[in-house]
Amino acid sequence: MKRIGLVAAVALAACTPAAKQPGGSKETAAAAATSARPSDGESEAYMRKAEEDWAALAVRQIPGLMERIIADDYVGVSSxxxxxDKAKQVAGEEADGTFVSSKLEYVHYRHFGDTVIAQGQESLKRADGKPDLQLIWNDIWMFRDAKWQVVASQDSVLPAKQ
Incomplete structure (x- = not known):
């Protein structure tokens, strides 16, 4: 009788998901979470498009963009x-006619697992003929709840070239 109970316990243990995966359920859950994150290349393509759209907000509206790419706990420092916070950033992103064009010059990405530091530069051409604006910036992206969002940013204005 003890032998039947032992055989049943061993069979039951062999059927559990933790037994099927080396290392048990904690490693399985971690692997599933990691596999849900897009590859670095896919992530950068998404972020680059979002950064281009963010730069374009200076000249045109893109409804819902900021709500999608900015995390609820976002904190940013403007130039x-x-x-x-997120509410102030979303409210302040309306094109007001100051700029006629905006171009993302470059973006460099540094990956640290579920965190990416994006450093870039953009050029804005003024409508009034005053000197154009050059911004350099850093955005901190995090992959949480199955999506990439900016949790922090800081912009700086480059001095005009003489």
Whole structure:
């Protein structure tokens, strides 16, 4: 009788998901979470498109963009030194006619697992003929809840070239 109970216990243990995967269920859950994250190349393509669209907000509306790419716990520092949460950042991203074009010059990405530091530069052409604006910036992206979002950013204005 003990032998039948032992055989049943061994058979039951062999059928559990933790037994099927080396290392048990914690490693299985971690592997599943990691596999849900897109590859670095796919992630960069998504982020680059989002960064291009963010730069384009200076000249045209893109409804819902900021709500999608900015995390709820976002904190950013504008080129003027204003500290903004998500609500202030979303409210402040309306084209007002100051700029006629915006171009993303470059973006470099550094991957640290579920965190990516994006550093880039963009050029904005003014409508009033005043000197154009050059911004350099850093965005911190995190992969949480199955999506990439910006959790922090900081912009700086490059001085005009003489």
């Amino acid at each position: 003027g030194g204003d500290v903004r």
